[in-house]
Amino acid sequence: MEHLYYLGTLISVWIIVALAANLVIGYTGMMAMGQAAYLGVGAYVAAGLNVLLGVNFHLALLAALLVSGAVAAATLWPLLRIGGFYFALATLGLNFVFFDIFHNLGPRVEGSEGLHGLKLPDLFAGSGARFATTAALAALCFLACRTIVGSPLGRALRAVRDRPDALAALGKDPRRYQMLIWSVAGALTGLAGGLYAATLFYIDPTLFTLDASILVLVYIGVGGLASTWGSVLGVVLLIVFNESLRYLGLPSQYVGPLQQALYGLLLIGLMIFRRRGLVGEYDFRE
Amino acid sequence: MLNLLQVFSTGLGLAGYYALVAVGFALIFATLRIFHVAHGTVFMTAGYAFFGLHRLAGLHIALAAACALAIAALVGLLIDKIIYGPVLKRGGGMFSVFIASLGVSLIFESGFLVWSKGVVSVARAELLDIFIVGDVVLRRFDFFILAIVALAYGALYLWLHRTSTGLAIRGLTDNSELSAIVGVEVAKTRNAIFLVASSLAGLAGVLTAYDTGMTPASGVQTLFIGVVAVILGGTRNILLGAIVGAAALGMLTAFAGYFFPEWISFSIFAMMIILIIFRPQGLLG
Amino acid sequence: MTSANNGLRIDGLAMNFGGVFVFDDVTIDIPPGKVTACIGPNGAGKTTIINIVCGVFAPRAGEIFVDGVKLAGVRPFDTVRHGLCRSFQDVRIFPFLTALENILVAMPGQSGENLLGLFTPGARAQERANREKARLLLQTVALEGAAGRPAGELPFGQQKLVSLLRAVATGARVLLLDEPAAGVEIDLIPRVVDLIRALAKAEGRATFLVEHNIDLVREVADHVCVLQGGRIIASGAAEHVLGDETVIREYLGRVYNA
Ligand SMILES: Nc1ncnc2c1ncn2[C@@H]1O[C@H](COP(=O)(O)OP(=O)(O)OP(=O)(O)O)[C@@H](O)[C@H]1O
Numbered sequence: 001m002e003h004l005y006y007l008g009t010l011i012s013v014w015i016i017v018a019l020a021a022n023l024v025i026g027y028t029g030m031m032a033m034g035q036a037a038y039l040g041v042g043a044y045v046a047a048g049l050n051v052l053l054g055v056n057f058h059l060a061l062l063a064a065l066l067v068s069g070a071v072a073a074a075t076l077w078p079l080l081r082i083g084g085f086y087f088a089l090a091t092l093g094l095n096f097v098f099f100d101i102f103h104n105l106g107p108r109v110e111g112s113e114g115l116h117g118l119k120l121p122d123l124f125a126g127s128g129a130r131f132a133t134t135a136a137l138a139a140l141c142f143l144a145c146r147t148i149v150g151s152p153l154g155r156a157l158r159a160v161r162d163r164p165d166a167l168a169a170l171g172k173d174p175r176r177y178q179m180l181i182w183s184v185a186g187a188l189t190g191l192a193g194g195l196y197a198a199t200l201f202y203i204d205p206t207l208f209t210l211d212a213s214i215l216v217l218v219y220i221g222v223g224g225l226a227s228t229w230g231s232v233l234g235v236v237l238l239i240v241f242n243e244s245l246r247y248l249g250l251p252s253q254y255v256g257p258l259q260q261a262l263y264g265l266l267l268i269g270l271m272i273f274r275r276r277g278l279v280g281e282y283d284f285r286e
Numbered sequence: 287m288l289n290l291l292q293v294f295s296t297g298l299g300l301a302g303y304y305a306l307v308a309v310g311f312a313l314i315f316a317t318l319r320i321f322h323v324a325h326g327t328v329f330m331t332a333g334y335a336f337f338g339l340h341r342l343a344g345l346h347i348a349l350a351a352a353c354a355l356a357i358a359a360l361v362g363l364l365i366d367k368i369i370y371g372p373v374l375k376r377g378g379g380m381f382s383v384f385i386a387s388l389g390v391s392l393i394f395e396s397g398f399l400v401w402s403k404g405v406v407s408v409a410r411a412e413l414l415d416i417f418i419v420g421d422v423v424l425r426r427f428d429f430f431i432l433a434i435v436a437l438a439y440g441a442l443y444l445w446l447h448r449t450s451t452g453l454a455i456r457g458l459t460d461n462s463e464l465s466a467i468v469g470v471e472v473a474k475t476r477n478a479i480f481l482v483a484s485s486l487a488g489l490a491g492v493l494t495a496y497d498t499g500m501t502p503a504s505g506v507q508t509l510f511i512g513v514v515a516v517i518l519g520g521t522r523n524i525l526l527g528a529i530v531g532a533a534a535l536g537m538l539t540a541f542a543g544y545f546f547p548e549w550i551s552f553s554i555f556a557m558m559i560i561l562i563i564f565r566p567q568g569l570l571g
Numbered sequence: 572m573t574s575a576n577n578g579l580r581i582d583g584l585a586m587n588f589g590g591v592f593v594f595d596d597v598t599i600d601i602p603p604g605k606v607t608a609c610i611g612p613n614g615a616g617k618t619t620i621i622n623i624v625c626g627v628f629a630p631r632a633g634e635i636f637v638d639g640v641k642l643a644g645v646r647p648f649d650t651v652r653h654g655l656c657r658s659f660q661d662v663r664i665f666p667f668l669t670a671l672e673n674i675l676v677a678m679p680g681q682s683g684e685n686l687l688g689l690f691t692p693g694a695r696a697q698e699r700a701n702r703e704k705a706r707l708l709l710q711t712v713a714l715e716g717a718a719g720r721p722a723g724e725l726p727f728g729q730q731k732l733v734s735l736l737r738a739v740a741t742g743a744r745v746l747l748l749d750e751p752a753a754g755v756e757i758d759l760i761p762r763v764v765d766l767i768r769a770l771a772k773a774e775g776r777a778t779f780l781v782e783h784n785i786d787l788v789r790e791v792a793d794h795v796c797v798l799q800g801g802r803i804i805a806s807g808a809a810e811h812v813l814g815d816e817t818v819i820r821e822y823l824g825r826v827y828n829a
């Protein structure tokens with residue numbers, strides 16, 4: 001049961017990350033390849049405040065949300081002047097830049113590589129409560145994302161994705177929407193980062209590398225771009241599938257590489273056979 | 287004080303590896319618009335193949351190196367044929383190929399992970415062969431690397447400038463539609479590009495396996511350094527751009543490694559991002 | 572005080588792309604309530620005029636006034652704020668938005684486009700009203716049947732109509748239409764004509780029309796200017812210019828012979 005709760009919590013966390021990534025990649029067409037950076041910022045802010053300064057975890061989560069949103073905005077600002085493929089490349093570089101930042105500047109608990117020892121309030125204390133709270137937050141994020149994509153804002157986002165120049169000609173600055181949604185996604189990812197820290201009890205820089213960013217890409221690629229249900233579906237399917245690998249009885253050192261190889265195969269298969277994923281409304285066009 | 291020269295010489299040695307990887311990547315990127323992440327995989331494959339053939343199968347070192355090169359060239363070609371071709375044929379674009387390429391490198395990386403988590407290294411005895419000039423310690427092997435790079439670049443130059451295939455390839459970097467009209471046999475040229483670029487990466491892989499050794503993470507690391515070198519140098523002139531970019535990055539890596547070793551990848555990628563923002567055409571472009 | 576509402580004035584515009592000369596001393600008045608057409612051969616620089624007015628390129632010389640106020644340093648997304656909106660020769664529809672959404676997205680001042688406004692009840696009411704407006708716009712060109720279809724799947728002519736409505740929906744007082752009839756199926760042309768007429772005559776918008784279809788120009792334009800060889804070779808009342816010897820010889824003759 002414990003383990004099921006843990007899995008449910010993990011799924012909820014990644015659903016939030018995938019929803020956020022889909023807002024920018026699927027709906028707005030911005031090739032975000034560095035979401036792990038914002039996940040890490042959120043995790044470090046929440047865990048750092050809580051472990052080192054004794055800040056209440058609820059507040060720490062809020063701080064994670066706000067700081068990640070601000071960091072996302074600050075990192076996007078200089079990148080907005082570049083377009084297309086180089087944008088993807090630059091966001092990919094964020095993974096490496098932030099890894100060094102976490103690694104060199106991230107606070108750590110004496111004698112370890114990372115942070116542990118979170119003091120969690122009731123809502124997060126037991127594994128059941130933690131699952132319920134995280135799942136509720138994920139559901140809230142889901143509803144928020146659905147509201148956004150179904151609103152005039154969501155419409156404008158899709159217009160930015162399809163023809164930014166035409167949207168500009170209609171008097172609306174595409175960069176305004178890109179900035180807005182990138183910050184929102186950064187904030188949500190940061191919230192997920194805080195929840196991730198609570199789920200794992202322990203964070204260190206190796207959790208927030210290119211691998212994590214690729215994982216996000218796999219989740220929404222499988223589930224489907226520009227689809228909120230797709231974000232959920234991709235995460236649930238892959239985490240459950242991944243989990244089932246553990247019961248194959250393979251020696252434990254093969255499980256990680258096997259997962260990685262399967263993700264690689266999935267990416268290739270998707271790009272060849274179904275670029276829109278399972279229930280996507282849009283595909284990797286470029 | 288003394289150390290600046292020392293760092294400089296280390297940087298030159300590194301630049302040699304980077305230049306080999308970067309020029310192949312640039313060749314593929316500039317002509318085919320394929321962002322070949324798996325170029326790093328090809329590099330790594332050569333290193334592991336070299337190790338396997340020489341150390342495990344006991345092949346003569348030169349023979350093992352030659353086989354490793356051939357394997358790398360073949361792997362590069364097959365990646366294009368089996369993966370990129372179908373993605374492009376089904377309407378995928380540059381970004382789709384990029385993601386598929388990431389997939390390829392994930393698969394190979396996992397394979398090497400299963401093989402060995404640690405460093406795989408071929409031989410190290412001769413590497414200690416040093417000589418001292420003033421107060422700078424120089425490795426004979428670094429000169430060997432630079433000589434090989436010079437040879438490879440010379441051959442590449444002749445190939446690009448003296449053969450009809452090379453002419454076609456240079457046409458592709460300028461204007462692919464034009465070359466199509468002029469009648470470049472696209473498929474043949476494409477194969478040549480992948481074979482040559484992959485052999486160069488293979489060469490770097492063999493040398494690296496011999497020198498510092500390979501880990502499953504080497505591929506992605508080296509590839510991204512190559513990418514940054516290409517962004518630095520630009521793709522207007524593939525050979526010159528790659529060598530200038532590689533030299534600059536070799537120095538950057540060596541100096542960063544000396545003064546703030548914890549921030550090497552930060553320096554490299556921060557520089558890449560800044561460069562993309564202010565000079566997407568590269569320093570030379 | 573008449574300057575309060577005298578439309579768009581393009582004054583002494585000169586342009587070259589690097590060393591390539593495009594035109595010199597182009598002066599055009601585009602008054603409200605009238606259709607001012609610009610004709611000229613391919614490559615004359617008609618689209619370039621629109622691009623300059625909309626801040627895509629900076630001219631080498633010349634000034635642009637809207638209702639007597641000089642435009643300076645405009646960026647493309649500022650144009651609507653200054654009362655201008657353009658359409659594109661190559662349509663540039665939002666292919667994955669429905670026809671209705673294409674028009675909706677153009678409407679100004681939507682509180683539902685802000686993160687906070689989004690969750691207010693006012694935003695919903697506004698959205699409902701906008702939808703109604705967009706539907707009415709589609710009705711004016713008899714396209715209400717296409718409202719729910721992705722615009723990218725519509726026939727080219729219908730896409731062009733939708734793209735015109737999109738510009739209309741911004742509420743701009745000055746419209747710059749780049750070849751609204753080019754490539755449009757013949758049976759849809761009357762709808763384009765009616766729409767342009769209605770915009771100028773009924774709604775009083777200043778309309779700048781770049782068009783190769785001379786019959787259409789004849790039908791809707793009040794004023795015509797001819798851009799050729801890097802300058803305006805003729806300009807004035809439509810029937811006057813289109814009857815002009817040189818224009819017929821230099822331009823129309825060629826079009827008709829082509
Ligand atoms: N961005 C640009 N850079 C360089 N030259 C350009 C650019 N845009 C247009 N030109 C050149 O300027 C000239 C005018 O082009 P423009 O598109 O304005 O012509 P046009 O009158 O609209 O022609 P058409 O009837 O074919 O649409 C052409 O010679 C064109 O090649």
Ligand SMILES: [Mg+2]
Pocket residue numbers: 617618619660749
């Ligand atoms: Mg034109």
